[in-house]
Amino acid sequence: MKSSELPHELEKLGKIYYTIFEWLSKKEEYHSRKEYINFTRAYNEHFVVKGEEVNPRSEKELTRSMLQSPDDVDATYRKKNGEQSKGFSINITETANPDNPIQLITGIVVMPNNVDDSQILNERIDIIKEKTPQLNEMHIDGDFGSEENDKKFEELGINHITTAVRGREREIEI
Template identity: 30%
Template structure:
């Protein structure tokens, strides 16, 4: 059952800070914790997360504490409104369950707004207003990051070692059984046989497995019309958005700067006015790393200048100026300045 956490707004006689040494309490009040509490914790809107919980049962663990812990990634009690030491206990599983609830909700309702992203925007506006940050001038950049793909298990490791070993043996020394190891068709055929079996087994887990298996076969093989068996595609024929891991379906492959990477690309927008006391990230977007780094921005014609055009090239941004700036010509032209081309067309 969902319940907002407003208990921290009400003071208590039993607050641990009331019994602290005055010097320690003064240090605590000068630390980052009260700032985080006032400008982050107190500005978290818990209500959008009510969709993650049912209308019955025990009240949920405070969402504003869970989100705050995700932000700072380690336990800092005072910053999340806990002023009585030991008042609230948190198991690691509670954090994992909260992440799972958010993930499953986003997967089930992709058309709904991103719960975490909305909190980022709300808190960013608070910081911008408090610090008087100008957002008139902003810059954009992108970076790629690796997918947290699950490491190979014993079976996958055994196959890699076997494959490496077999490749070092001269072909005339290989047995017929070992020759099969070097044929990708052998594994693809086994995948196809497993697919035929699993299609007749009704299970939610099997449905996910079947979807991944079907995608893998389609991306990696074609049907040989003569033998009616699977034939492995050439590497150049495998799409860049092909499956990179059975544990991360969205990760894609891209070569950038001569290096291959399986993962994603992160685009970030940031304020960059020289008058700002510090700069703030105002927007971000995570996408498949096969998407181009070039960003399309549409601007009024009045923004055009040689300097803007130079920055456009330097930062891989494609600018589209949507209309004229309305500026009057610096020099008027007479009708006699024009030449008429009388050549028939």
């Protein structure tokens, strides 16, 4: 499908959703079912209804926590560094000791991709330290840094080294 056809196709889809929603909303036996709840969520999050007119929400109204797929309610949307992604984020922790001939994966966590990397690490630092009690240094990407994480690292006696700075590039040369 060409991108120029998308608005028209979304309008058609909105009309189909409207018809189905109107029919289902009168059938109370469906209201507690997961399928109905997901369908209703997708309909309300992606379309605006005024009377009998149904229009897709504008791009500005779409948020990263909106339902991306009725059959996968945990999948999310994220725009990071100008790139769009849907689904999940995976974070992997591994040992990286140059004195050890073998390195080990010590943690894997899968989260909706709209959860900030620093929050994921904040929730995992204690678990990581528990699994690797000798941990005294951790290298992290800039996206994982935060004041809260700095405090946790200090409390746990872990020296953290950030490999990049978080945030936008400067717009002017200093």
